[in-house]
Amino acid sequence: MTTTPGAPDSCIVVKDVGMDFSSKSGTFQALSEVSLNVERGQFATLIGPSGCGKSTLLRVIADLLQPSSGSVSVFGESAGQARKARNFGFVFQDPVLLPWRSALSNVALPLRVSGLTKGEAEARARALLDLVGLAGFEQNLPSTLSGGMARRVAIARALTLHPSVLMLDEPFNGLDEIRRQNLNEELQRVWMESGATAILVTHNVSEAVFLSDRVFVMGKGPGRIVAELVIDLPRPRTTVMALEGRFLEYVRTLTAELTGTYAVEDL
Amino acid sequence: MSRWARVVTLSAVYLAILVCWQLIANADAGPQSLLSGPVQIAQTIIEKWQILLQASIVTLTEAIVGLFGAVILGVTVAVIIDAVDLVGPTVYRLSVILYSVPLIALAPLLVLWFGPTFTARAVTAMVASFLPIVINTVQGLRGAPHAVTELGSSLAMSRISILSVLRFRYAVPSFLASLKIAGPAAFIGAMLAEWVNAERGLGISLLYAMFSFNVEGLWSTLVVATFWSGAIYLMFDTLAKRATPWHASAGAAK
Ligand SMILES: Nc1ncnc2c1ncn2[C@@H]1O[C@H](COP(=O)(O)OP(=O)(O)OP(=O)(O)O)[C@@H](O)[C@H]1O
Numbered sequence: 001m002t003t004t005p006g007a008p009d010s011c012i013v014v015k016d017v018g019m020d021f022s023s024k025s026g027t028f029q030a031l032s033e034v035s036l037n038v039e040r041g042q043f044a045t046l047i048g049p050s051g052c053g054k055s056t057l058l059r060v061i062a063d064l065l066q067p068s069s070g071s072v073s074v075f076g077e078s079a080g081q082a083r084k085a086r087n088f089g090f091v092f093q094d095p096v097l098l099p100w101r102s103a104l105s106n107v108a109l110p111l112r113v114s115g116l117t118k119g120e121a122e123a124r125a126r127a128l129l130d131l132v133g134l135a136g137f138e139q140n141l142p143s144t145l146s147g148g149m150a151r152r153v154a155i156a157r158a159l160t161l162h163p164s165v166l167m168l169d170e171p172f173n174g175l176d177e178i179r180r181q182n183l184n185e186e187l188q189r190v191w192m193e194s195g196a197t198a199i200l201v202t203h204n205v206s207e208a209v210f211l212s213d214r215v216f217v218m219g220k221g222p223g224r225i226v227a228e229l230v231i232d233l234p235r236p237r238t239t240v241m242a243l244e245g246r247f248l249e250y251v252r253t254l255t256a257e258l259t260g261t262y263a264v265e266d267l
Numbered sequence: 268m269s270r271w272a273r274v275v276t277l278s279a280v281y282l283a284i285l286v287c288w289q290l291i292a293n294a295d296a297g298p299q300s301l302l303s304g305p306v307q308i309a310q311t312i313i314e315k316w317q318i319l320l321q322a323s324i325v326t327l328t329e330a331i332v333g334l335f336g337a338v339i340l341g342v343t344v345a346v347i348i349d350a351v352d353l354v355g356p357t358v359y360r361l362s363v364i365l366y367s368v369p370l371i372a373l374a375p376l377l378v379l380w381f382g383p384t385f386t387a388r389a390v391t392a393m394v395a396s397f398l399p400i401v402i403n404t405v406q407g408l409r410g411a412p413h414a415v416t417e418l419g420s421s422l423a424m425s426r427i428s429i430l431s432v433l434r435f436r437y438a439v440p441s442f443l444a445s446l447k448i449a450g451p452a453a454f455i456g457a458m459l460a461e462w463v464n465a466e467r468g469l470g471i472s473l474l475y476a477m478f479s480f481n482v483e484g485l486w487s488t489l490v491v492a493t494f495w496s497g498a499i500y501l502m503f504d505t506l507a508k509r510a511t512p513w514h515a516s517a518g519a520a521k
């Protein structure tokens with residue numbers, strides 16, 4: 001099931017995007033001719049070896065970086081318009097919590113920025129902290145939160161403005177397997193409740209299969225999309241399902257695709 | 268070492284220094300002596316406390332007004348250096364040149380411009396103290412993670428609010444730390460300005476004491492001036508630690 005660019009149900013259309021970084025030592029081609037399409041309400045994942053340009057692509061879609069060539073449109077508008085309309089919720093590779101603000105006040109930041117009063121903003125932030133399972137930790141400073149909690153706070157913050165697109169750059173990197181599985185389930189629940197379109201960057205094959213409707217496998221030298229896989233499993237997905245045949249079949253297929261993107265010297 | 272052991276050791280060291288100082292001063296006593304012992308200095312300070320306090324207030328006022336100006340100038344310059352790539356390096360170089368002009372040469376010039384006024388002295392204090400504020404504030408702003416700027420962009424915040432709401436707070440610890448250096452520097456700048464232009468103040472008292480060969484007066488003024496310099500340092504040191512309790516643990520923040 002592929003959609004033509006600009007079809008009514010496509011949310012994100014990336015066309016022929018190239019990204020060159022120039023420095024004193026020359027030009028580095030981080031992305032070349034990347035095209036992809038994500039439908040409204042879908043969960044899409046970018047997976048690929050380190051340095052293949054996943055974060056760069058996500059930043060280009062979020063209009064945090066200007067592509068050297070090609071275009072990005074979000075619901076028919078440019079990425080810049082979508083960003084200025086605050087349509088994006090971004091979870092960065094590090095949680096990036098402001099260290100002087102409590103968890104509550106960190107989550108309230110986007111609401112304060114968009115002009116809500118402190119009272120209104122904190123009431124909504126409280127509800128969001130509750131949604132990600134952090135009720136009772138409102139007043140904690142980031143330095144007193146565990147890695148997993150800090151990432152939940154970052155996800156809650158990304159959701160505060162009801163973004164139509166949620167972007168997650170390796171949100172659970174560095175967490176142990178059990179906690180990661182647990183957070184994946186919560187992320188699925190939170191995302192389903194929000195109705196947003198989501199783009200996730202990950203290195204983890206089973207995480208990609210567990211969460212996604214569609215997976216884009218990227219290769220490097222230069223960064224590009226080498227394969228696309230549709231994951232047709234019912235939702236909500238559960239930890240039990242992750243042990244069953246069809247799920248494991250997807251994991252096998254994706255692992256094979258991913259292995260193909262590694263050059264021999266990388267292995 | 269326990270806290271008490273440290274306090275006792277330190278007190279003992281200081282006491283030993285004071286005793287030696289006094290013994291040397293006693294041995295060298297006489298009308299031509301250039302060294303006053305701690306006891307004589309303390310006596311002079313107690314006798315002349317009103318005069319010394321008045322002089323202190325004059326100099327401290329100049330230093331405080333100068334430091335206040337330095338904060339405004341320094342932070343403004345830092346923001347320009349940080350925000351405007353085109354002129355940033357030039358502004359930085361100009362600041363360094365201004366700071367490199369010997370104060371003792373600059374003070375008379377300022378008297379020509381502003382007259383023998385309080386303003387001239389405060390401006391001298393300002394010039395003496397603004398560069399550490401610039402350097403530390405720029406460093407602090409640069410130390411804010413790049414992702415914080417991206418967070419702001421993703422929320423469609425303007426450059427100005429990204430700076431004032433998000434990044435400036437990262438610069439607060441190093442800004443406050445710079446005041447530990449800038450504060451005493453402003454005080455010394457004010458004293459120096461008094462040498463070329465003042466009727467009252469600790470700086471001019473030193474000069475009067477020197478010309479009238481008042482050794483006790485010189486020493487007592489010196490001790491009082493050192494006390495204020497140290498007090499300013501301690502005040503900003505405490506402020507820096509109190510005002511940014513998140514900073515000490517910020518390194519652990521994930
Ligand atoms: N601002 C930049 N300037 C120069 N080169 C950059 C810049 N950002 C990224 N790159 C380069 O582009 C390539 C892709 O980087 P990117 O961060 O997108 O990779 P990634 O797939 O997210 O990797 P990882 O999985 O390790 O996070 C890397 O080789 C990186 O060095």
Ligand SMILES: [Mg+2]
Pocket residue numbers: 054055056093169
């Ligand atoms: Mg990355």
